[in-house]
Amino acid sequence: MGTTRTAIIGIGLILLIAFGKTALVSSFFLDELLRTGPVLLLLYLTFTILTGFAVFALYHFFGNLASQPQGVNARSGPRHEPGKENLVEMHARNWGLSKAETEVAILVVKGFSNAEIAKMRGSVLSTVKTQLGSIYQKSGLENRYQLIAFITDEVCDAAKAERNELQSKHRNALLRVLASPNPEENAANVPAGPNAATLSLKAGR
Template identity: 55%
Template structure:
């Protein structure tokens, strides 16, 4: 639903609720003498304003909840994606990174901007920048591009090593068959050849 349609839908909803409340109060609580146009109009205005305020607050609250849950799922998926985070966590211990700095480093390597990281982690942009400065200082890297290149290279090296290990394991599990010479078979084959040769010579004579 587009923004304009959402606004008109909200206004129509508030008008409907306000009209329903006004009619209900007029029918049940007001005496016939008080059911005048000014009184009913005043009731309608009051109900319209109150319903509008409640609707706006509820809409914003629900919207923030939905966005927060989406950001939380996005953050969890990014942190759990295999490969790069394992390399970062391994180096984080050597570099002395905190848990928060490790998470920020993982998100940087996965391609998220500082603003996106701040939103996903529920922090301000200045905090993310401070954490990045600490990451660069502790790791000896100068910027996010060097961090991404360093971790990407480590992932490639790890993938190559894993392929070599898998190939070695497969070779050990299925070794190539090596033929073993059989002396008896060779002797038998030679004797048969000799007999065939003698038979051919006798046949020519």
């Protein structure tokens, strides 16, 4: 219903804009001898087609921007920061999800309801439900709650692994500085970390 109403309004606007352009051109750029019915009709059809193409292109351009989940194309934060979008996309390739199914899965993990997802993607609710059913079948998960829990656990594990890796690198850097002949001079080369205060105390001894 909403899609049909939008289409009717869009067609009405196209016809109205084409009529306005035809009136302007015929009033200011055409001689009175050329203001005949066939010429005006040809102008009107030409402006209708051109306006229709322009509106169609703009509609799809802004529609695609609005339907893209936040974080799929533009991500903030550190380069290697684990995120739900990254993990969903990674598992989507393993599960064999389509692009649309991947975007729906991301929105589910972000906590949006089926109705909200349908509105954001400009689709009907039944399409979203069908896509979710396909996602669950391909992934082996039973429902949205298992999908959310699965990705959340992956995020926590990835964050923990990254934190352990950073701590290991910092600890190795501290050991190299403390083992050097001049620890006080080399202390400044160690990146800030949880053991920076300990390094300063040991280096000063």
